[in-house]
Amino acid sequence: MSSEEHIHHPTPAQYWKIAVVLAVLTAIEVGLFYVNQAYDLGFLNAAMLLILAALKFVIVVGFFMHLRFEKSTLSRFFTAGFILAFSLYAIVLTALGVVAIRGG
Amino acid sequence: MTATAERPSTTIFRRPASTSGFWSWLTTVDHKRIGVMYGYAAFTFFLIGGIEALLLRIQLAQANSEFLTAGAYNALFTMHGTTMIFLFVMPASAAFMNYLLPLLIGARDVAFPRLNALSWWIFFFGAIFLYSTFFFGTSLAPAGVDGIGGIDGNLAPGGGPGSFNFLATSPDAGWFAYQPNAGPLYSPGTAMDYWALGLQIIGLASLVSAINFIVTVLNMRAKGMRLLRMPVFAWMTTVTSFLLLFSLPIIAVALFMVAFDRQFGSLFFAATNGGDPILWQHLFWLFGHPEVYILILPAMGIVSEILPTFSRKPLFGYSAVVFAGAAIGFLGFGVWAHHMFASGITPVAQAAFGLATMTIAIPTGIKIFNWLGTLWMGRIRLTAPMLFAIGFVAMFTIGGLSGVTHAVVPSDWQQTDTYYIVAHFHYVIFGGAIFGLFGGLYYWFPKITGKVMSEKLGKLHFWLMLLGFNLTFGPMHWLGLQGMVRRTWKYAPEMGLEPWNIVVTIGGFVIALSVLVFMFNWFVSRRRGEASGLDPWDARTVEWMVPNPTPEYNYAVPPVVTSLDHFWHLKYGEDEDGRAVRRDDADEIVARIEHEQRNPVGTIHLPAPSYFPFFVALGLPIIFYGVIYHEALWGKAMILIGAILTLASLIGWGMEPLEEPHLEGHEPGSDVVEGAIDG
Amino acid sequence: MADLAHETMADHEHPEHESTGVDNRKLGMWAFLSSEFLFFGALISNYLLYSNRSGFAGPYPSGIYDIPFTSVSSFVLLMSSLTMVLAHNALSRGDQGGTRTWLFATAALGAVFLGGQVFEFTEFIVEFDMKLTTNPAASAFYMLTGFHGAHVAIGVIMLLSLWGISRRPGGLSEKHGMNLELVGLYWHFVDIIWIVIFTVVYLLSVPS
Numbered sequence: 001m002s003s004e005e006h007i008h009h010p011t012p013a014q015y016w017k018i019a020v021v022l023a024v025l026t027a028i029e030v031g032l033f034y035v036n037q038a039y040d041l042g043f044l045n046a047a048m049l050l051i052l053a054a055l056k057f058v059i060v061v062g063f064f065m066h067l068r069f070e071k072s073t074l075s076r077f078f079t080a081g082f083i084l085a086f087s088l089y090a091i092v093l094t095a096l097g098v099v100a101i102r103g104g
Numbered sequence: 105m106t107a108t109a110e111r112p113s114t115t116i117f118r119r120p121a122s123t124s125g126f127w128s129w130l131t132t133v134d135h136k137r138i139g140v141m142y143g144y145a146a147f148t149f150f151l152i153g154g155i156e157a158l159l160l161r162i163q164l165a166q167a168n169s170e171f172l173t174a175g176a177y178n179a180l181f182t183m184h185g186t187t188m189i190f191l192f193v194m195p196a197s198a199a200f201m202n203y204l205l206p207l208l209i210g211a212r213d214v215a216f217p218r219l220n221a222l223s224w225w226i227f228f229f230g231a232i233f234l235y236s237t238f239f240f241g242t243s244l245a246p247a248g249v250d251g252i253g254g255i256d257g258n259l260a261p262g263g264g265p266g267s268f269n270f271l272a273t274s275p276d277a278g279w280f281a282y283q284p285n286a287g288p289l290y291s292p293g294t295a296m297d298y299w300a301l302g303l304q305i306i307g308l309a310s311l312v313s314a315i316n317f318i319v320t321v322l323n324m325r326a327k328g329m330r331l332l333r334m335p336v337f338a339w340m341t342t343v344t345s346f347l348l349l350f351s352l353p354i355i356a357v358a359l360f361m362v363a364f365d366r367q368f369g370s371l372f373f374a375a376t377n378g379g380d381p382i383l384w385q386h387l388f389w390l391f392g393h394p395e396v397y398i399l400i401l402p403a404m405g406i407v408s409e410i411l412p413t414f415s416r417k418p419l420f421g422y423s424a425v426v427f428a429g430a431a432i433g434f435l436g437f438g439v440w441a442h443h444m445f446a447s448g449i450t451p452v453a454q455a456a457f458g459l460a461t462m463t464i465a466i467p468t469g470i471k472i473f474n475w476l477g478t479l480w481m482g483r484i485r486l487t488a489p490m491l492f493a494i495g496f497v498a499m500f501t502i503g504g505l506s507g508v509t510h511a512v513v514p515s516d517w518q519q520t521d522t523y524y525i526v527a528h529f530h531y532v533i534f535g536g537a538i539f540g541l542f543g544g545l546y547y548w549f550p551k552i553t554g555k556v557m558s559e560k561l562g563k564l565h566f567w568l569m570l571l572g573f574n575l576t577f578g579p580m581h582w583l584g585l586q587g588m589v590r591r592t593w594k595y596a597p598e599m600g601l602e603p604w605n606i607v608v609t610i611g612g613f614v615i616a617l618s619v620l621v622f623m624f625n626w627f628v629s630r631r632r633g634e635a636s637g638l639d640p641w642d643a644r645t646v647e648w649m650v651p652n653p654t655p656e657y658n659y660a661v662p663p664v665v666t667s668l669d670h671f672w673h674l675k676y677g678e679d680e681d682g683r684a685v686r687r688d689d690a691d692e693i694v695a696r697i698e699h700e701q702r703n704p705v706g707t708i709h710l711p712a713p714s715y716f717p718f719f720v721a722l723g724l725p726i727i728f729y730g731v732i733y734h735e736a737l738w739g740k741a742m743i744l745i746g747a748i749l750t751l752a753s754l755i756g757w758g759m760e761p762l763e764e765p766h767l768e769g770h771e772p773g774s775d776v777v778e779g780a781i782d783g
Numbered sequence: 784m785a786d787l788a789h790e791t792m793a794d795h796e797h798p799e800h801e802s803t804g805v806d807n808r809k810l811g812m813w814a815f816l817s818s819e820f821l822f823f824g825a826l827i828s829n830y831l832l833y834s835n836r837s838g839f840a841g842p843y844p845s846g847i848y849d850i851p852f853t854s855v856s857s858f859v860l861l862m863s864s865l866t867m868v869l870a871h872n873a874l875s876r877g878d879q880g881g882t883r884t885w886l887f888a889t890a891a892l893g894a895v896f897l898g899g900q901v902f903e904f905t906e907f908i909v910e911f912d913m914k915l916t917t918n919p920a921a922s923a924f925y926m927l928t929g930f931h932g933a934h935v936a937i938g939v940i941m942l943l944s945l946w947g948i949s950r951r952p953g954g955l956s957e958k959h960g961m962n963l964e965l966v967g968l969y970w971h972f973v974d975i976i977w978i979v980i981f982t983v984v985y986l987l988s989v990p991s
Contacts, residue, residue, distance in 0.1 A: 012872055019865040023858060030854045033986045046987055053982035056861075057975050064868045065971045073322070073803045074813045081817025084350055084437065085824035092386045095441065095453050098832050215807045311818065319811045322803050349814060353822035361829070361926065370915050370922035372829070378839050379919045383832060387825060755944065758962075 010063060018063050025056050131713035133217035136654055138224045139203030140552065145228065146196035153187035154619065156180050158612055161576075165609035167597035177593035178276035179243070185279030186299065189399065190306055191231050193533065196541050197402035198227075198313060201341045204548065205317060207647035207654065208338040210326025210663045215319040217711040218757065219312055225721030226309035233725040234302025241273040242293035275299035278591065280392070281362065283373035283384040288366045294732050297366055301728040304359045307352045308724070314348035317341055326646075328665035332423060335645045339426045340405030343433040347394045347401075350437070355391035358384060367731060385447055389440035397436040399533060400500075401429060403540025404471060407493045410547050411475055413643050414490035415482025416684065418669060421474040428467035428474075435464045445516045454513045461511035468504055472497060487641075488562025492543030495570055499535025503528055506581065521591070524584025530577040542569075542622070550640050554653040555633030561625035568618035575611025579604040638698045644672035650701050660704030716757035723750030812965045816972045823976050826930060827983060830923040834988045839918035845988040847911045849903065856899035857981045860935075863892035864974045867967050874963055879954035882963075886949060889970065890942035893935055900932045924984070931980060934973045941966045 010018070029052045036045040062068040067075055093099045129137060160180050163172040172180065202220065206213055214220050275295045277286035286296050321342045325334070362384070364370040373379045412419045419425060441449055441457040449457075475497050484490070506528040510516045519525055542565075549557050580588075588601050595601050636652050646663050649671050667673050674697075675690040687693070726746030733739030803810065834845055866888040873881030904925070907913045915925045945963055949955045955963065 009872070009875065012869055015865060015868050015872065019862060022861050022864075026854065026858055026861060029982065029986060030850065033850060033989075037989075049982050049986055053978055056978045060861075060864055060971055060975050060978065064864050064974075065968055071803065071805050073805055073810070077813050077817045081350065081820040085820035088354075088390060088437065088821075089824045089828040092390070093828055093831060095386065095449055096380065096382065096832055098835055216811065315811050315814050315818075318814050319807050323805070323807055323810060325802050349818045350821050353818050354825050357822055357825035357829070360930075364915070364922070364926065368915055370926065371917075371919045372922055372926075374919070377918065378833075378836060379922075380832065383829070751940075758944070 009069075015063075018059060022056055022059060025052050028052060128713065130718055131221075131715050133213070133221045133711050133713055133717070134656065135202050135206055135213050135217070135220055136552075136656075138220055139199045139201075141224055142195045142202060142227070143199035145231065146192050146194075146199060149187050149191035149231070150196070151619070153184050153192055154616060156184040156187065158616060160184065161609040161612040163593060164595075165602075165606050167599070167602045167605075168594050172593060174593040175243075175276060176271040178278075178591075179271040179274035181591060182275050182278050182299075186234070186275070186303075188533075189279065189395070190303060191234070193399050193537050193541070194310065195227060197344070197399070197537075198223075198310070200337075200402060200406065200541070200544055200548070201313075201317060201344070203552065204647060205320060205338060205341050206324070207551075207650065207658055208335045208645065209321065209324060210329050210646055210659060210665065211320065211324040212658045212662075212708075213711055214316050215324055216316050218714050218717050219316050221714065221717035222720055223309045223313040223316070225718050226312070226724060227306055229721050229725045230302055230305030230309060233305055233728060234298055237275060237295050237298035237302075238273050241275070241295035241298045243272055243274060243276055243291065243295040244293040246290045246292065280388060281384075283362065283365075283381045284375050284379070287362065287373050288369075289374070289376075297363065297732045300359045300363045300366070301731065304356060304363070305724050305728065307356055307359070310348050311352045314345040314352070317345040318349065321345075326659075326662045326665055328663075328670075329646075330665075332426065333665055333668045333670070335405075335647075336408035336419060336422070336425055336429075337402070337405035340401045340408075340429055343429050344398050344401045347398050347433050347436065351391045351394035351398075354387055358387035358391070361387075363731070367734065382444075382447060382449075385444050386441070389443045390437075392443065393440040394433075394436045396529075396532075397432055399537050401433065403496065403537040403544075404429065406540045406544040406547070407475065407496045408471075409645065410489050410493040410543050411478045411497075412669075413547075413641050414485045414487055414493075415479050416485075416642075417478055417482040418644070418672075419474065420477030420480075421470075422668060424470055425474050428470040431467040432464060432471075435460065435467070439464060442511065442516070445513050446520045458511050458513045458516075462508065465504065465508050465511075472501055472504075487546070488557065488559055488566060489543045489547035491563065491566040492539045492546065495566065496536055496539040496543065499531055499539060499573070503531025503533075503535055506531065519584065521589060522584035523580040523588045523590060526590055527577050527580035527584060530580070534573060534577065539569075542566075545626075547641070549629070549633075550636035550652045551647065551654055553630055553633070554636055554651075555629055556636045556640055557629040557633060558625050561621055561628075565618050565621045565625060568614060568621060572611050572614030572616075572618055576608050576615060577611075579608050583608075639671075639694055642675075644669040646670050649697050651698055655701070657704065657708045657710060660701045660708070712760075714757070714760060716753045716760065719753035720750050720757065723747065723753065806961060808961055808965055809968075812968050816968065819972065819976075823927075823931070823979075826923075826927040827979065830920075830927050830984055831988075833919040833923045834984075836920070839920055841917035841921065842911050842913045843918070843920050844907075844913065844924040844984075845920075845990065847907060847913060848985055848989055849906070850985065850989070852899070852903065853981065853985050856896050856903075857977060859892050859899070860896045860974055860977050863889050863896070864971050866892060867970050871963055871967050874955055874960055879949065882955060883946060883949045886942055886946040886963075890939050890946060893939040893942065893970075897932060897935055897939065900928065900935075904928075927980065927984065931973070931976060934976075938966070938970050938973055942970070 029049055032041075032045065032048055032052070035041065041048075061078070067078065090099065129141070132138065159172065160177065163169050163177060202214075202224075205211075273295060275281075275298065277291050277296055277299075281296065281299065284290055321331075321334070321338060325331075331339075361370070361372040365372050365374065365379075371377045371379045373381050373384050375381055408419055408425055439457055439461045441453055442461045445454055445457075479494070486494075506524065510519060510525070510528065546557055546562055549555070583601055583604055586601065587599065588595060588605075595605075638651055639648050640652075641648070646665065649663060650659055663670060672684075674693055676684040676686055679685045723746040726749065727743050728746075730739045730742030730744075730746060734743065833839075834843065866885045870882050870885030870889060873879075873885055913921050915922055945955070945959065945966060948959060
C-alpha cells in the first residue's frame, strides 16, 4: 500500500467520460482547422486552437496524471518547469524575431 | 557491541563478498565511496587541465612565440576550458555533495543509491569517451582551405591511430563551440563529435544526480531537520540541483542538434543553408549561464559552513543567505544573453539583459555582507580551511566587481573577447569556486580519513596559491583593457604586452607549485596525519556527530534535530550577553554521542551493492562511438551492442530485489555480514 | 539502551520517512518530467523558428502535412492515455486480468501511433522528397517528432516489460504497482507533449 493515500480516485466510468471529452475537443480542433482553411479566421484561429489544446493538456494532467488530487509539491514542480520553459523560449523566440514586439 | 550491516543478495549475480577490494568499488552504491571516486577523478582532470593551461601560458609569455601553432593553441584552450568546467569543478562539487548531503540531513544514504552509482559511472565513461579524442579523434582543416594568406592557422592534418600529433586529434572550437565554426563545414573530422557526444553523456550524469539530490533533501531529512534548519551546504546543493534539472535539457537539445548537423547533415546551424548560428548561442548560454551558478553555489555553501565554525559564531543571517542563494539560482536563468551583447541582439534585448544581470549583484552582495558579518567580532582561528574561505570571499568579490562592469553594455563591448573577461571568470571560478573546494577538502578531510591535514603545509599551500593566483589573473585585467585579445595564439611585440604576460606565466607556475604542496600534504596526511577524534574543529552541524572516518552506516542513531546548528547547541549555551558558553558537561555529551554512534544496536539495513549501474553506463559510450563511426558497418553494430547492453542492464536492474524493507521475509538464507564500524 | 533499540527498530520499519508525504520514486518522476518541458520546449521553439522562415529550398513540413492522417494518430495516442489509466485503476482494485489487458492495449495503441509516424515519415521522404537534410525547417520537424517518437518507443518498451511481468504467476505485486504508476505518468506526459505538437506544429503552421 502506498504510504500516501489518494483522497479521490475517479472510477473507470468517469475515465471513459473524460476520454470522450478529449475526443470531442480533438474533433473540434480539426474542424476548426478546416473552417480556417476555408474562411481565414486570422488571429481567432490561433487563439481558439491554443485554448482547446490547453484544455486537453490540463484535463490529461489533472485527471489522468492525477495531479488534481496529489500533494501540492508535485503541482509546484510541474508548473515551475512549464512556466520556466515557456518564459525562456518565448524570450528566445522574441530575440530571434519569430515573435515580434513593438519597438524591439 | 558489534554492528551487523545486512545487505540482501542480488538474484542475478552473487552478492559481492566483501566491503573492500576492487569489485566492491565497482558495485558500491554507498554515497561516500561514490563521492571519493568523483573526488579523485576530478582532481586528476584538474592536473590535466592545469598542464593544458601551463602550455598556453608558455606560448603567451613571449610576443610572436612559435612554441605552439595556432591550431595547437586552439586545441589547448578548448580542452582547458572543457576540462576545468565539466571534468573538474562540476565533479569536484559532486564529490562534496555526494559525500556530505546525507550526513548533513541525518540520513543514511541518498534517495536512490543505485541511481547515484549510475551517475558516477556515466560521468566516468563520459570523461573517458571525451578524452579518447586524443587517441581516435581527427581535426581537419575546412575543405578547400590550405594556409590562408601564408599564415599556418590550421591544425596540421593528421590525428587518428598511429599519429603522435596529439593536438591534431583534439577539439579546437572552444569550450562553447560557436556555430557554424564548430560545425561540419569548418571543423571537419571527428574531434568535435567527441566533444559534443562526450558532454552529452556527462550531462546525463548530472541530471540523474540532480533528481536524486532533490528527492533526498525533500524526503529524507531526519526528524526535526526542517528545511530552514538544514546546513547551508545542503541548501546550496538543492538550489544547484534545481539549476541542473532545468538547464541540462537545453544543452542536451543543443548538443543533439550539433551532433546531427555534423553526423547526419541536418541544417540547424548551417548558415549557408538558412540555419541560424545565433540559435546555438541562445541555447548554449541558456544552459551556460545557470552552469556558472552551478559551479559557484556549492563552494558558497562550503564557505558558509567553514566561516561560522572558525569564527565561533553562527552564520550571520542564515535565512538571508539561503534565500539569496535561491534568488541567485532563479535570476541566473534570466541573464544568459549577457554573453551575447556583441552578437547582434537588439538594443531592447541588450538593455533588458544588462539590467537583469545587475540585479544578480544584489543577492550576491547579501551573501558577501553576511559572510563579513559572520567574521565580525568572531573569535577567529586562521586554520587552513578558514584561510581558503576568507580567500574565497576576497577573490570572489573582486571577480564579482569585474562582472558588474560587464553588465554595463557599452563597457562590455570594449571588454568582450579580451583578457579582462578571462580575468573576471578566473577570479570567480578559481578565486571563488576552487578556493572554496580546497577549503572544503581541508575542513572535511577528517570526516573522510579520520585524520587532519598538516596545518603548516596547508598554510603554505594557501599563501603560495593566493600569490600565484593573483600574479596570474590580476594583470589580465589591465592586459585586457590594453587590448590583449582572447583565444588568439600570439600578440605582436609592439603592443607592449609582453612584460605582464611574463608575470602571468610565472604566476601560473607558482600555482602549479602550490598544487604540488597540496598533493604532498594529502598523501602524507593520509598516511601519517594526526588522528582527528570526533570533533576536531569544535563544529556546529550534525555531520560532526558521527565518528571519523564516517562509518559505513553514517548514523547509528539518526539525530533528532531541535535547532539550526544542532550539534553546537548540544555543547554550548549562552550567557546574558548572548555569547556562547561551553556547557560544563559538553565533553561528556560529546563522548556519549561518539559512543552511541560507534555502537549501533540491532541490525542496520543498508542498500545492496549492484553491478547494473556500471553496465548501464558502459553501454552509453559504446552507442556514441557507434554514432561517430556510423557510416561503417561496425559503427552501426556498436550502436546496437551498446543499446542492448544498456537495455539489458536496465531490465536486470528492474528485476533486482529492492532494498531492505521490501525484502523482509522474501530472502530465505540471506547472509548477514559483519560490517566495519570504522572502516 | 532500550530507547536506542526501539528507535533502531522503528527506523528500519520506516526507513523512508518521506517528509513531503510523496513516495520517493513518484517525486523523482515528477521532477524528471518537469525537466522534460525544457527539452521539448527547445525542440518546439526550434521548429517555430524555422517553420516561419521563408526562402528555403525544398518543401516545408507545413506544406505537406496530411492533417486527417495525423488527426487519427493523435486520437490513437490520446486514447492510449485512457487505457493506461484504466490499467492503473484495475491494478489498484486487484484486478490482475484487467491490468494485463489494459497494459497491452496501451502498448498496442502506442505501437500503432509509432507505425503512423513511420508511415508519415516515409511518405514525406519518398513522395515529397523532404529529408532531414532538405532545409532547416525539415531538420527541425524531424528532430522534434523523432525525439517524441523515441520517447514513445521507450514507453512502449516499458509497458511491454510490465505486461510481461504481469503474465507471471502472481501477477503484478505492490512494488510493481508503483512502477506501473510511474510508467503511467511518463506515458501521459508523452501524450501531452503530442497534444502541444499536434496543435502548434501541425494545425497552426499550415497557412490558410
